[in-house]
Amino acid sequence: MISWSLCLIFSLFNSLLTFASPAKQLCRSDQKNALLEFKSEFHFNGMAANEKTQRWTNTTDCCSWDGISCDIKTGNVVELNLWGSSLNGSLRSNSSLFRLQHLQSLNLSSNNLAGILPDSIGNFKYLKVLKLYGCSFFGNIPSSLGNLSYLTHLDLDGNDFTGELPESLSNLHQLTNLLLASSKLTGNFHHALLNLSELTAIDFSSNQFEGMLPSNMSSFSKLEYFDMSVNSFSGPIPSSLFMIPSLTRLNLEKNIFSGPVEIGNISSPSKLQELSLGGNNLSGPIPGSISKLVGLSYLDLSFWDTVSNVSTNTNRFVLLKHFCQSIPRARTSEWLWTLPGLGYLDISQNSFSGFEGTSDVIQRSPIEMLDISSNSFQGNIPTKICELVALETLVLTNNNFSGSIPRCFENFNTTLSVLHLRNNSLSGNIPEEVFSASLISLDVGRNKLSGELPKSLINCTKLEFLNVEDNxxxxxxxxxxxxxxxxxxxxxxxxxxxxxxxxxxxxxxxxxxxxxxxxxxxxxxxxxxxxxxxxxxxxxxxxxxHRFIGFTFSNYHxxxxxxxxxxxxxxxxxxxxxxxxxxxxxxxxxxxxxxxxxxxxxxxxxxxxxxxxxxxxxxxxxxxxxxxxxxxxxxxxxxxxxxxxxxxxxxxxxxxxxxxxxxxxxxxxxxxxxxxxxxxxxxxxxxxxxxxxxxxxxEEERKQDEEKEEKDQVSSWIAAAIAYAPGVFCGFVIGHILSSYRHDWFLRIFRTFA
CATH class of the missing domain: 3.80.10.10 (Ribonuclease Inhibitor)
Known part of the structure; x- marks a missing residue:
């Protein structure tokens, strides 16, 4: 009993000593000093509330600072996240940042660090995540990045890097994300990169790369996201890309790829959801094997040279812009309406002039968005369109449709949110019953419509955009x-x-x-x-x-x-x-x-x-x-x-x-x-x-006044002169008469007194 009492007293005493002693800081002093010096290397623009470093002070534990994480055992700083912190100034090669040798994650994205990315960046031997997107770096990507053997995530998007990729990047065998979009990088796609078998995402879009892609792309066995869009890659599209079982998004648009597309033999169900091949020099028939891509929800085949039938698949979105420009007076094929998963159909800016497909087939189509604008359609708007009972967006602009707006549009009175009939030759009144309560955007401008504006529009409480110009x-x-x-x-x-x-x-x-x-x-x-x-x-x-964030029609057309x-x-x-x-x-x-x-x-x-x-x-x-x-x-x-x-x-x-x-x-x-x-x-x-x-x-007014005054004076003198001459004459006559009379009067007086 005494022993238990002594133990209890000893424990309580220890607790009291613990609470009474000053709180121990986790952060090491050398780490704190390095961080404070790093902060002093930059000046700050913008609101202070956006600066994570504003609460960095010497009197607090640096492991509690915003953007800082520490190892709880050693007190070393292992994560520095100053994304969007209004840092202004270049990252120097002797920056105190590089004294944080235990960093595992570094994020300085969305700051103004205009300058060269120093070779010292390769000294973080424990670094796993490096995010420097949108920092205004320029010059070459340092080859020292190849020293970061633990690196799994490299994001250098949105800078002004030039030159070719350093081959040393092929040393990063644990890399899963390689993001280098929106810079000015040149050169070829290095074959050495095929050794990076852990990669799940590669984005080289919006650069100046050229040459051909390697034929054995299936080496990227874990790849999910591959974006080479807006470059100058040429030659055929490697069929091995379609053989990667994990691939969900493939974007090769706006390059100069040429020739036919070979899908190849796909042994297992494809996971590909988005395929963008538009804006290239591709030719030949659309391969029927596209139907094997059963998970597709977005398909862009625009600017293809020719059209052929495509067998039924489960496409959700089909974009065929400029697709048939070399085929005058083409008609939409019935196969389009039979795609069981087709939700969005865009065949705009072609030479289509008519529809193929029975009402039964079209009625079963789940299409929600139909854009046939800028084609060669003419005559009445096909009432077959009214069979698309799931339709939410209908764009028929820039054709030569005539006649009246079909009253069967009332079939859409609970679904249609966008109705654009602009720039046709439609005439007659706008029917009262065609407007859906869900309508957000209505454009019937540049037609020959007459009558009154339907008051049923007052029920369209979601309406944001109304255009009836030039009618x-x-x-x-x-x-x-x-x-x-x-x-x-x-x-x-x-x-x-x-x-x-x-x-x-x-x-x-x-x-x-x-x-x-x-x-x-x-x-x-x-x-x-x-x-x-x-x-x-x-x-x-x-x-x-710039990353893909999904397709939206909120501002459509x-x-x-x-x-x-x-x-x-x-x-x-x-x-x-x-x-x-x-x-x-x-x-x-x-x-x-x-x-x-x-x-x-x-x-x-x-x-x-x-x-x-x-x-x-x-x-x-x-x-x-x-x-x-x-x-x-x-x-x-x-x-x-x-x-x-x-x-x-x-x-x-x-x-x-x-x-x-x-x-x-x-x-x-x-x-x-x-x-x-x-x-x-x-x-x-x-x-x-x-x-x-x-x-x-x-001055002109003053001169005019003086001239007027002078004219008035001259007029007065002339008037005086005119009046004076008769006066003198009359005076002379009167004087003469008086003189003569006076002379006779004096003569009479003289004679009288004489």
């Missing part, structure tokens, strides 16, 4: 569109819309509107209050990485032609994310330009030309600090050009011509850089860039 639609302005909460783009140009653009008592409030084009109609105007998206900054998040800087421009795809414009040109708009235009602070293009606006240019335009193009020409505006517009430093193009403006042109750099044609036909405007100086006008 013959005759209707009052559809102010009810403001009820669509997600509408971002409205293009109604070149129709016959008329009447007010607002409902009495309600504002024209479009909370998400970015593009508003009602030009070349017959519309008056009210105001712009309530357009909140144009009034505030919208931050767009996007993935800068959106296209708008807008007036910008005095000329027409076409917006496509991602341009819509940031572009904000108002075009009300060519209408009958009159009265003052609303002061509320100044609320739209994110506006980039404002076009109000060819209307009947009067009054002064509102100084509130100076609030549009992102404005790049402003056109107020061909109106009846008066007064001066507001000097506040000098603040618009992004304003690259402006036009104030053909108004009644007066006074000096503001002297801001952006305004003075304009051509004089931007200010002509304003009788009262003066100053550069016009030749007429403002002082010249006043």
């Amino acid at each position: 013959e639609v005759s209707d009052t302005f559809p102010f009810w569109l403001r009820m669509l909460p997600n509408l971002q783009i409205i293009v109604l140009r070149s129709n016959r819309f008329h009447g007010p653009i607002f409902s009495p008592g309600d504002s024209l409030s479009f909370p998400k509107l970015r593009i508003f084009d009602i030009s070349e109609n017959l519309l008056p105007l009210d105001y712009f209050a309530g357009w909140s998206t144009m009034s505030s900054v919208v931050y767009i998040a996007y993935d800068k990485l 959106k296209s708008v032609v807008l007036a910008n800087k005095g000329s027409k421009m076409e917006l496509l795809g991602s341009s819509f994310r940031i572009y904000k414009t108002i075009d009300v040109s060519g209408n009958r708009l009159e009265g003052d330009i609303p002061q509320s235009i100044g609320l739209l602070k994110e506006l980039i293009v404002l076009n109000m030309t060819n209307n009947a606006f009067t009054g002064h240019i509102p100084p509130s335009l100076s609030n549009l600090t992102n404005l790049q193009s402003l056109d107020l020409s061909q109106n009846r505006l008066s007064g001066t050009i507001p000097p506040e517009l000098e603040k618009l430093t992004f304003l690259a193009w402006m036009n104030f011509s053909n108004n009644m403006l007066e006074g000096p042109i503001p002297q801001g750099t952006q305004i003075q850089s304009q051509n004089s044609s931007s200010f002509v036909h304003n009788p009262g405007l003066c100053g550069a860039p016009l030749k007429r100086s403002c002082g010249e006008g006043k």
Whole structure:
């Protein structure tokens, strides 16, 4: 009992000593000093919150610092991850970084380390992971990397490396990921790399490699991802690539591979999901053995020279762009509709002119996206399309379809999200019943459609994009569109819309509107209050990485032609994310330009030309600090050009011509850089860039006043002279008469007194 008591007391005493003593730091002092010195080698840009090193201090355990991991037994730093930490400066060959000799993982990606990657990088003999993508390194890849015998992951993507690959990389026998995309590397694919049998991912895309790929690519027995796209590789595509049982993605697009494609004998079920061979010089028939690639979900065979039948397989996506340009008046083969796993079919930019396939076959097709744009289709839109009951995206643009929009499109009233019929010869009214409640994007522009805009669109609460430009639609302005909460783009140009653009008592409030084009109609105007998206900054998040992240149709084939800087421009795809414009040109708009235009602070293009606006240019335009193009020409505006517009430093193009403006042109750099044609036909405007100086006008006016005064004086003298001559004459006659009378009077008096 006494012994147990003594043991308990001893244990408690030990615990008290432990808690009372200062906490022991895990990090070794030499490791801490090396890290602090490494931090001091760089300067930092950006917000401090993005800098992992901001909490690195000498008073704390370096193993607890952001981006640091230590070996719990030795206290050595084994991982340094400063990805995206705003490091600015070159990585020196004598950097204190290289004193961390026990590093197993190093990630300095997405920093500005512009300079040569030093040979010292090969001194980390325990390194397993090296990530230096997006660091702006240039020069040759150091051969010392071949010393990193434990390396499994090497990522040097997105730099400016030049020259050939060092053959020493073939020494990295444990390497599983070799990522060297988006640089300026040259030379051939080294045969020595075939010794790296552990590789699962190889990405050399977007470089300047050339020559032929080795024929025995099946040596990469564990390869899952192989991307050689956007280079200058030539010769045949090695059939051995298709023999790799683990391969799931193969991308060889945009090279100069030639000849037929041989799939070879595949003994086990292929795992290949994505095959991209487009943009090469491949020829000959599509090999029927493609049907053995039973797991395919994406197939790109664009720019192939000829077409032949392909036996049934389970393709999910077929992309045949430019596929049949050498075959005029081709027809889509029935085999396309029989592919049991086909989800996305793109046969755009060819010479197809018709469909093959019975309604029964097409009805069984699981196609969700059909793009037959830019072909030679003509006549009525085939009603067979309406049998594709799973269809979500339908793109028929740039053909010569005529007749009316098929009413059978109502079959898609629960599925269709994209309907693009742009640039055909369709006529008649737009049917009320064709719009799906799921509709996100509708483009029927550049046809011959007439009648009114269907009010059934008000049920399309997901609608973001609406384009009916260049038709013959005759209707009052559809102010009810403001009820669509997600509408971002409205293009109604070149129709016959008329009447007010607002409902009495309600504002024209479009909370998400970015593009508003009602030009070349017959519309008056009210105001712009309530357009909140144009009034505030919208931050767009996007993935800068070039890696494949899956196929998306979120911006599929959106296209708008807008007036910008005095000329027409076409917006496509991602341009819509940031572009904000108002075009009300060519209408009958009159009265003052609303002061509320100044609320739209994110506006980039404002076009109000060819209307009947009067009054002064509102100084509130100076609030549009992102404005790049402003056109107020061909109106009846008066007064001066507001000097506040000098603040618009992004304003690259402006036009104030053909108004009644007066006074000096503001002297801001952006305004003075304009051509004089931007200010002509304003009788009262003066100053550069016009030749007429403002002082010249006043001097001319003063001279005109002096000349008028002189003329008035001359006129007065002439009038006086004219009046004086008769007066003298009359005076002389009267004087003579009086003199004669007086002489007779004196004579009579003299005679009387005599």
